[in-house]
Amino acid sequence: MKPYSAETKAAETPSASLRETLIEGGLRLLAKGAPGDLSLRQVAAAAGVTHAAAYRHFEDKNELLAAMAQEGFRRFYDYQMEALERSGPAVAARFRSLGWTYVRFALENPGFARIMFGGTGLDRRRYPGLMAVQARSARLLQQVIQEGQTAGLIAPGKLKQKTRAAWAIVHGMTMLLLDGQIPPGSSLAATERSVTAVIEHVVVGMAATAS
Amino acid sequence: MKPYSAETKAAETPSASLRETLIEGGLRLLAKGAPGDLSLRQVAAAAGVTHAAAYRHFEDKNELLAAMAQEGFRRFYDYQMEALERSGPAVAARFRSLGWTYVRFALENPGFARIMFGGTGLDRRRYPGLMAVQARSARLLQQVIQEGQTAGLIAPGKLKQKTRAAWAIVHGMTMLLLDGQIPPGSSLAATERSVTAVIEHVVVGMAATAS
DNA sequence: ACCTGAACACCGTTCAAGT
DNA sequence: ACCTGAACACCGTTCAAGT
Numbered sequence: 001m002k003p004y005s006a007e008t009k010a011a012e013t014p015s016a017s018l019r020e021t022l023i024e025g026g027l028r029l030l031a032k033g034a035p036g037d038l039s040l041r042q043v044a045a046a047a048g049v050t051h052a053a054a055y056r057h058f059e060d061k062n063e064l065l066a067a068m069a070q071e072g073f074r075r076f077y078d079y080q081m082e083a084l085e086r087s088g089p090a091v092a093a094r095f096r097s098l099g100w101t102y103v104r105f106a107l108e109n110p111g112f113a114r115i116m117f118g119g120t121g122l123d124r125r126r127y128p129g130l131m132a133v134q135a136r137s138a139r140l141l142q143q144v145i146q147e148g149q150t151a152g153l154i155a156p157g158k159l160k161q162k163t164r165a166a167w168a169i170v171h172g173m174t175m176l177l178l179d180g181q182i183p184p185g186s187s188l189a190a191t192e193r194s195v196t197a198v199i200e201h202v203v204v205g206m207a208a209t210a211s
Numbered sequence: 212m213k214p215y216s217a218e219t220k221a222a223e224t225p226s227a228s229l230r231e232t233l234i235e236g237g238l239r240l241l242a243k244g245a246p247g248d249l250s251l252r253q254v255a256a257a258a259g260v261t262h263a264a265a266y267r268h269f270e271d272k273n274e275l276l277a278a279m280a281q282e283g284f285r286r287f288y289d290y291q292m293e294a295l296e297r298s299g300p301a302v303a304a305r306f307r308s309l310g311w312t313y314v315r316f317a318l319e320n321p322g323f324a325r326i327m328f329g330g331t332g333l334d335r336r337r338y339p340g341l342m343a344v345q346a347r348s349a350r351l352l353q354q355v356i357q358e359g360q361t362a363g364l365i366a367p368g369k370l371k372q373k374t375r376a377a378w379a380i381v382h383g384m385t386m387l388l389l390d391g392q393i394p395p396g397s398s399l400a401a402t403e404r405s406v407t408a409v410i411e412h413v414v415v416g417m418a419a420t421a422s
Numbered sequence: 423a424c425c426t427g428a429a430c431a432c433c434g435t436t437c438a439a440g441t
Numbered sequence: 442a443c444c445t446g447a448a449c450a451c452c453g454t455t456c457a458a459g460t
Contacts, residue, residue: 018443036332039433052436053444061434118390119330121247125391161405164384164393165412169376172383179329180336182375194372201376205416229424250452263455264425272453426459433452440445 019057019067021047026068030111035120038111040064065115066127072109072116073133079105080140091148092203098141099170099199100192106174107191113178117171141166145206154206162206169202230268230278232258237279241322246331249322251275276326277338283320283327284344290316291351302359303414309352310381310410311403317385318402324389328382352377356417365417373417380413 025046030038040061044051058064079101087097106113114120116134124131142163148154154162173195176182185191236257241249251272255262269275290312298308317324325331327345335342353374359365365373384406387393396402 034332040435041433050445051434052446055435056443114330118386118392119325121245123391158408161408162412165380165409168383168387168409169380169413170383171387172379172381173375175329175386176379176382180334181329197369197372198376198379201373201413201416202380203416204419205412205414208415208419251454252452261426262453263427266454267424424460426457428455428457430455431453434450436447436449438445438447441443 017057018047018049018053022054022057022064023067023071026064027071027112030068030115031109033111035065035111035114062122063127065120065122066124066130069115069122070127070130070133072112073130073137076105076116077133077137077140080137084140084144091144091151091153094144095148095166095203096196096199098144099166100195102170103174103177103195104188104192106178107184107188110178113174117174119175138163138167148206155208165206166199166202169199173198228268229258229260229264233265233268233275234278234282237275238282238323241279241326242320244322246276246322246325273333274338276331276333277335277341280326280333281338281341281344283323284341284348287316287327288344288348288351291348295351295355302355302362302364305355306359306377306414307407307410309355310377311406313381314385314388314406315399315403317389318395318399321389324385328385330386349374349378359417366419376417377410377413380410384409 022043026038026043029042029046040054041051043064044054054064058067080098083097083101084094087093106117115122124134142159145154145162145166146159149156149159173182177184177191185194233254237249237254240253240257251265252262254275255265265275269278291309294308294312295305298304317328326333335345353370356365356373356377357370360367360370384393388395388402396405
């Protein structure tokens with residue numbers, strides 16, 4: 001049997017190791033479909049190899065998903081940096097921009113967002129590399145809040161708790177939108193207005209909360 | 212073959228229809244394991260019937276999950292009502308209590324929470340019964356916020372947006388805790404303090420936000 | 423009307439065997 | 442060292458057949 005002979009051409013980067021090919025192929029499949037429908041066998045077939053070959057590079061399917069999520073956070077970090085550059089030095093604008101970037105990234109890459117931001121039952125504690133890139137993104141948010149404190153726009157103290165509150169509301173909005181529990185706006189701009197209006201409650205809350 | 216003869220005794224409610232037996236059996240299995248590991252075949256076996264029998268009562272597995280989630284919201288509503296009764300008439304206390312109930316229910320029933328609150332990829336729009344019981348729970352939150360507006364503790368107007376902000380932050384905290392992205396407190400009481408402190412940011416934000 | 427038995431097209435994971 | 446072929450133990454879904 002030559003089950004994959006027709007797909008062999010799909011592996012267009014023979015120089016890259018199979019590991020990278022599987023990750024990138026997985027991301028391409030994830031872009032067009034829910035992560036629940038993504039199978040290791042499909043990913044292997046798209047890479048032009050037998051499914052058993054994947055086990056030379058990943059301990060199991062979850063490790064492949066974790067590697068994909070890790071690559072996702074690398075791209076997300078670029079989103080965040082770009083957003084911060086575009087929004088200028090004003091702290092409130094930087095904060096809103098960071099929050100909206102979280103939501104926008106998820107809406108533009110739903111499958112991606114599911115494996116990165118949660119809900120797939122992936123135990124992140126088992127993947128230090130994934131936790132590291134996620135922590136790097138989280139640190140950006142914490143820094144902006146700290147800037148707000150330095151500028152006197154946000155009450156001092158309890159930085160971790162404030163970061164958590166900001167994260168929670170943005171994460172919550174994101175998941176509810178991804179799930180269709182909150183309907184998206186009639187346009188991306190409308191969704192942005194709606195989301196930033198919700199985020200604003202936490203901005204005001206952080207400004208007023210006594211330390 | 213008599214593959215289920217040993218388990219037949221597990222269906223201890225022969226008077227109830229198989230539909231109810233499957234739902235309750237599914238909930239019992241869900242209590243001890245992630246929803247991703249829950250199979251229709253297991254549920255059928257626990258009920259003492261062949262897996263094909265389930266298709267007489269549900270169009271597919273998702274419809275069974277939706278029915279389970281619907282039953283979950285019925286129980287959650289009781290949690291909410293009890294919480295409101297315990298917290299007395301003060302609006303701020305009622306609000307905090309409602310938020311903490313959402314989180315506590317999820318921590319006590321993680322599998323339950325996943326199929327109810329989202330992340331399993333279940334398309335709720337296909338299940339009006341599920342949407343109805345969920346809307347009933349959401350209305351409780353909206354009513355408390357409205358009480359706050361009447362009492363002058365929350366800025367008037369934009370009730371829907373304020374409800375959404377409160378929902379988002381509580382939902383976000385819940386999902387992050389369920390996912391292990393935010394570590395739980397050293398005790399349930401510690402988690403409650405941490406969660407209510409985060410929720411407080413939105414309380415303050417809603418009080419100050421101009422309508 | 424309701425359930426069984428058997429089949430179909432998939433899964434993730436393992437492992438001896440090839441090169 | 443890396444991949445294949447084949448097997449194992451599962452899935453969800455369908456359908457003719459039984460009662």
